[in-house]
Amino acid sequence: MNDRLAINGGTPVRTKPFPLSYPGLYAYGEEEKNAVLDVLSRKSPFRYYGPDVAGKTKEFEKSFLEKMEKKYALGVTSGTASLICALKAAGIGPGDKVILPAITFLASAGAIIIAGAVPIFADVDDSFNILPSEISRLSDKYTKAVITVPLLGNPCKMTEIMIEARKNNLIVIEDVAQSMGSKYKGKYSGTFGDIGCFSLQLNKIITTGDGGILTTDNSVFYERAVRYHDQGMFREKEGFLSSNNANDVFVGQNYRMSEITGAIAQQQFLKLDNIIDHMRKIKNFIKSEIKDLPQIDFRRIEDADGDCGSALVLLLENKVIAKKFCDAVMAEGVTMYQQYNGQVVYMLPHILNQKTVDKNGFPFNQIPEKIEYYEGMCPNAENLLGRSASITFSFGCTMEDAVDVVNAIKKVAKGLC
Numbered sequence: 001m002n003d004r005l006a007i008n009g010g011t012p013v014r015t016k017p018f019p020l021s022y023p024g025l026y027a028y029g030e031e032e033k034n035a036v037l038d039v040l041s042r043k044s045p046f047r048y049y050g051p052d053v054a055g056k057t058k059e060f061e062k063s064f065l066e067k068m069e070k071k072y073a074l075g076v077t078s079g080t081a082s083l084i085c086a087l088k089a090a091g092i093g094p095g096d097k098v099i100l101p102a103i104t105f106l107a108s109a110g111a112i113i114i115a116g117a118v119p120i121f122a123d124v125d126d127s128f129n130i131l132p133s134e135i136s137r138l139s140d141k142y143t144k145a146v147i148t149v150p151l152l153g154n155p156c157k158m159t160e161i162m163i164e165a166r167k168n169n170l171i172v173i174e175d176v177a178q179s180m181g182s183k184y185k186g187k188y189s190g191t192f193g194d195i196g197c198f199s200l201q202l203n204k205i206i207t208t209g210d211g212g213i214l215t216t217d218n219s220v221f222y223e224r225a226v227r228y229h230d231q232g233m234f235r236e237k238e239g240f241l242s243s244n245n246a247n248d249v250f251v252g253q254n255y256r257m258s259e260i261t262g263a264i265a266q267q268q269f270l271k272l273d274n275i276i277d278h279m280r281k282i283k284n285f286i287k288s289e290i291k292d293l294p295q296i297d298f299r300r301i302e303d304a305d306g307d308c309g310s311a312l313v314l315l316l317e318n319k320v321i322a323k324k325f326c327d328a329v330m331a332e333g334v335t336m337y338q339q340y341n342g343q344v345v346y347m348l349p350h351i352l353n354q355k356t357v358d359k360n361g362f363p364f365n366q367i368p369e370k371i372e373y374y375e376g377m378c379p380n381a382e383n384l385l386g387r388s389a390s391i392t393f394s395f396g397c398t399m400e401d402a403v404d405v406v407n408a409i410k411k412v413a414k415g416l417c
């Protein structure tokens, strides 16, 4: 092997494009296609009525709640919609605070703000997920809920989190957007708390392009979520709702899942275990091949048997080295990058500067005390994310790709550090 790094003009490990990080997309086949064609030939793309509704969305919800062993599931238009519905179902809004980890996608914080509440950022541990003790530290009389985020396939310590949350009377919403199918101690992420939220967007474990689903055992939360996602309507014919209780009427949104989305979702969902098994094989092979390199460490995986295998997150000595490492591995032909550009979510200008679409700083003006976000607020999160370098996998990655990843990382570790 040529030792000279590609970034310094050497020959790259590979020139073939690296598979894109769309895990489930590469599993698309005849099944998704036929399911969509069925909806089209019936001319019934709307879930609730039409000439010949197949009930694809309902079928997906049923498969989902059965696999997750939950009582209820509701398909929606996105992961963000699932979070907003969950927050609204749980009665969270203006004047409330919601705790969430400092490392997550913008949408976790955005959903809280759109729901009218204020996000409070918690630090993480070396799993990159919320540090359970942060929940008690950050809770006050305004705090109503905590959103947990199993990051990039890595399940959260849900037993510990539930104890901390209940001690503080908080509702627990699990934002499992990136980690559908991950498990903690044998139980699926999204099934520990009050409501579990999932995304079907392109980058997620399974995909319909856009889409989402939430799940709960709480009939009140479920009914409120159903109504919130459907203009506040009652559709007793669908069998969701027991009564038209005039005391609990509210205006809702439209976050209904279409039958086209439901059709693809159901077929992708049937492939979930295969997709995860495949990615875990690829990831575990790479990890075992590079585990003794002195230059790198790894994000801690909370439960190795429950990891989705969708991402390998390396930890380098510092931020400068991590950035160089990513650039050098990229030059070798393997896609390595810093998740969220190495930035915690509260450092994004929208959040840092509390820029909302509403007047007078709503919803931040709904809490009597001044809420401030600042660099250094969650030191572990800032440090870990800054030192991280990630590779994400898909159903399209082969063992050949995995070998290239190993060679690229070994080469760069030796040549750079």
Ligand SMILES: *Cc1c(COP(=O)(O)O)cnc(C)c1O
Pocket (backbone or CB within 6 Å): 077, 078, 079, 080, 081, 104, 105, 107, 108, 149, 175, 177, 178, 199, 200, 201, 210, 211, 212
């Ligand atoms: C992707 C993502 C979302 C939003 O999901 P969409 O389907 O894109 O709306 C929410 N939370 C996290 C952690 C995500 O990664």
